[in-house]
Amino acid sequence: MEETRVVTQGARTLVIGLGAMGSAAVYHLAKRGHPVLGMDRFRPPHPHGSTHGETRITRRAIGEGEHYSPFAIRSHELWREIEREAGRELLTPTGLLVISSPGGSATMHVAGFLETTVAAARRYGIPHELLSAAEIRGRFPAFDVDPEDVGYFEPGAGYLRPEACVAAQLELAKRLGAELHYGETVLQVEQEGARVAVRTDRATYGAEQVILSAGPWLPELLGGPDLSGGSRAWPFSVTRQVLYWFAPQESIAPFLPERFPVFIWEPRHAAEAFYGFPAIDGPAGGVKVASGTYGETTTPDTVERAVDERSVERMYETLVAHCLPGLSSRCLKAVTCLYTVTPDAGFVIDRHPEHDRVVIVSPCSGHGFKHSTAIGEAVAELVTEGRSRLDLSPFRLGRFTTR
Ligand SMILES: Cc1cc2nc3c(=O)[nH]c(=O)nc-3n(C[C@H](O)[C@H](O)[C@H](O)COP(=O)(O)OP(=O)(O)OC[C@H]3O[C@@H](n4cnc5c(N)ncnc54)[C@H](O)[C@@H]3O)c2cc1C
Numbered sequence: 519m520e521e522t523r524v525v526t527q528g529a530r531t532l533v534i535g536l537g538a539m540g541s542a543a544v545y546h547l548a549k550r551g552h553p554v555l556g557m558d559r560f561r562p563p564h565p566h567g568s569t570h571g572e573t574r575i576t577r578r579a580i581g582e583g584e585h586y587s588p589f590a591i592r593s594h595e596l597w598r599e600i601e602r603e604a605g606r607e608l609l610t611p612t613g614l615l616v617i618s619s620p621g622g623s624a625t626m627h628v629a630g631f632l633e634t635t636v637a638a639a640r641r642y643g644i645p646h647e648l649l650s651a652a653e654i655r656g657r658f659p660a661f662d663v664d665p666e667d668v669g670y671f672e673p674g675a676g677y678l679r680p681e682a683c684v685a686a687q688l689e690l691a692k693r694l695g696a697e698l699h700y701g702e703t704v705l706q707v708e709q710e711g712a713r714v715a716v717r718t719d720r721a722t723y724g725a726e727q728v729i730l731s732a733g734p735w736l737p738e739l740l741g742g743p744d745l746s747g748g749s750r751a752w753p754f755s756v757t758r759q760v761l762y763w764f765a766p767q768e769s770i771a772p773f774l775p776e777r778f779p780v781f782i783w784e785p786r787h788a789a790e791a792f793y794g795f796p797a798i799d800g801p802a803g804g805v806k807v808a809s810g811t812y813g814e815t816t817t818p819d820t821v822e823r824a825v826d827e828r829s830v831e832r833m834y835e836t837l838v839a840h841c842l843p844g845l846s847s848r849c850l851k852a853v854t855c856l857y858t859v860t861p862d863a864g865f866v867i868d869r870h871p872e873h874d875r876v877v878i879v880s881p882c883s884g885h886g887f888k889h890s891t892a893i894g895e896a897v898a899e900l901v902t903e904g905r906s907r908l909d910l911s912p913f914r915l916g917r918f919t920t921r
Contacts, residue, residue: 530554531901532716532725534704534739536562536688537569538680538887539879540731542894545600545687548694552902555725556696557718559703559735562688563681566818567733568856568881570681571761573795573806575780576888577614577675579639579646581631582863585912587638589889589896592908596891597678604686607679612796613779614675615649615658619667619786626782626791627810627863627885635670647671658779660772660844664786677780677795680887687891704732708744709873727901730870731879734818734856740878747872753860753918754880755815760825761855762833763804765848770801772844778805785841792837804850807838810857810884818856825852857884860918867893867913877901878915 531547533540536558544556560566578594580586597609618632625631639646649669654661663669692698699720706717707728714728732739734756739745741752766773775796784791794807816822830849838845858881860866866880879897882889896906 530726531729532557532714532723532727533729533731534707534716535730535732535735536698537567537684537731537733538890539733539881539893540729541684541687541691542891543729543731543879543897544691544696544698545694545891546895546898547902548691548696550898550902551695552898554691554696555699555723556691557699557702557704559701561700563684565853567735568858569684569733569887571806571853571855572679572681573677573798574680574887575614575675575782575793575795576609576678577635577672579635579642579644579670579672581616581635581638581782582627582885583912584634584638584641585909586889587642587644588908589892591642592892592895593889594674596895597683600683600686600690600891603690606682606686608683608686609676609678610775610798611674611676612775614672615654615661615779615781616670616783617654617661617663617667617781618784619664621666622784622786624784624788624791626784626793627883631782631784631791632668632670639670639672645673658777660778660842661781661783662841662843666786671779675780677798678887683891687894704739706742706744707739707876709875712875714873714875726875728876729879729897729901730876733881734858736858736878736880738817745870745873745876747870750871753866753915754858756817757812757857757859758814758816758821759808759811759855759857759884760829760833761806761808761853762830762849763806763851764834764838764845765804765850766797766801767844767846770797773797773805783841785837787840788837790837792841794842805842805845807833807842809833809837812859816856821854821856823854825854857881859883862917865913866915867897867910868915871915
């Protein structure tokens with residue numbers, strides 16, 4: 519029997535979804551002493567949404583747009599603070615190598631990725647080096663670059679452990695007084711005047727504000743009768759992504775972090791860009807690589823989670839064999855994950871156009887993790903102070919024609 523609870527004296531803000539964005543939001547709200555209730559249909563970290571697969575690239579000069587850099591810069595400060603508070607390593611700086619080729623057609627998320635990365639590094643004083651193909655070969659021999667390729671190296675970049683970041687922020691949030699409910703699914707969100715009613719499979723809650731950080735389930739929640747905005751066409755679509763871990767041909771040595779930084783590569787010969795990580799778990803773990811796939815849309819409940827042999831072969835033949843010939847075709851592991859993308863590959867962090875007490879925090883088009891703790895902080899400022907120190911205006915929903 520459903521119980522009805524009105525959380526007037528308790529939580530003032532309710533956070534729906536405790537993955538990358540929601541765990542950061544509850545942590546930063548709790549850190550401000552703000553009464554917050556967070557809930558998730560699973561128990562994060564978990565492998566059903568967008569925040570699993572062991573590693574995420576983090577970099578501060580952002581090729582998707584210079585306006586993202588303040589979030590990445592702030593996140594790097596915050597990850598270090600969270601590491602100290604939680605007593606575990608979250609960010610490992612291996613350096614980042616971006617490789618691109620003038621005239622090539624592969625792009626990472628947006629056109630002009632390398633040029634924007636360099637511009638952002640100059641604008642924000644982020645230490646970096648520009649490398650020729652010969653210099654890339656000399657320093658990082660596993661990358662079989664073309665003579666025309668050029669490189670950008672950011673020594674302070676590296677990778678984050680997404681599952682540990684989520685777990686750490688949830689633990690700290692709890693320690694700071696946040697109420698967290700796991701295994702509870704939100705079914706309906708409805709703003710009634712100055713309050714928002716949230717109906718779950720267990721109870722109905724009331725809160726002053728709601729943060730909607732449901733990751734790839736966001737389109738489903740926004741499609742419900744109370745949030746849909748009538749005929750509004752929301753700019754989110756969910757796409758299936760696959761992560762692959764390939765074994766080395768012979769020695770793992772060229773793929774260890776000292777010789778092999780995290781990388782983003784727009785190869786001259788290929789139609790698509792790809793990215794990857796050093797062999798952080800030695801030969802048994804292999805080298806993780808992935809490219810972005812944007813064809814068919816899906817949902818988290820219907821997506822095919824199994825990865826077939828054909829996809830593995832395609833990844834090896836089109837990208838790995840050409841670019842990283844020291845890797846073999848032996849795939850040690852492959853995992854499915856979900857991007858929720860917008861038409862311009864940008865973020866949406868904004869109040870709902872019809873329900874001003876509902877803040878939408880999108881899953882960020884496949885490049886949001888590195889920014890997530892600063893996004894959580896900015897959203898906490900938005901709901902507690904009415905505005906954030908970092909500029910959220912580039913992420914307004916109004917930039918899309920939604921009707
Ligand atoms: C393959 C892949 C590689 C990526 N690589 C990078 C990278 O290298 N660098 C980078 O910066 N970013 C990267 N990203 C992007 C980044 O991981 C995402 O931006 C981020 O993880 C999205 O987090 P989220 O909180 O929006 O979603 P999630 O972490 O999926 O969280 C959503 C949560 O909401 C919960 N939920 C959903 N519906 C309900 C409901 N009705 N009731 C209660 N709870 C609900 C879910 O259980 C889930 O826990 C990558 C993403 C993928 C998929």
